[in-house]
Amino acid sequence: AQTVTQSQPEMSVQEAETVTLSCTYDTSENNYYLFWYKQPPSRQMILVIRQEAYKQQNATENRFSVNFQKAAKSFSLKISDSQLGDTAMYFCAFMKHAGANAGGTSYGKLTFGQGTILTVHP
């Protein structure tokens, strides 16, 4: 079984500053995907960024980037130039790679961390 741990229940940052959210995970799988999801007050889950474990290059999406350390099983999210709209709860999540079981019933399951509440202050 996989576990995902977010050790920062709450974080705060000033607008325009940079903040890093931590995530560690544990798995015996070699191929997998890691995600960061954002859940604003509306409660709608929004995909922020995705990392494929077999890719060494860290994923980036505009102001969002990750630091993926496979050996250390660490997957942190860096938000640059923080904006008020970034205020939300952020979840780190793990998904097994499909492999030969792409159509299998277990594929697509996400294991989430506990979440980090991020507040961006003006």
Place this chain on the structure above:
Amino acid sequence: GAVVSQHPSRVICKSGTSVKIECRSLDFQATTMFWYRQFPKKSLMLMATSNEGSKATYEQGVEKDKFLINHASLTLSTLTVTSAHPEDSSFYICSAQSSPGTTEAFFGQGTRLTVV
């Protein structure tokens, strides 16, 4: 991107009654959907995997008879909370992949269930 619609967004029911929550994929077919439960300011916990045309797969500790899941078509999965009690009050979220092998999960808006 693909859209998943969940209905209702909020529901209040009396203790002992049943309530049905619908999860629809609006512009794609989903052979598999997932149901999660989330307590306030907590993580999403997977309850079950809903498979079109077959029985749902429940996670350990989830009562099958209390949380009935039906996936009768490629665009609709339903979660029925039977004989609801106040401790069933929670936020329920569904998700689906647009096709097998893809990694992006599309989430419904969630349903806030309050049992009084």
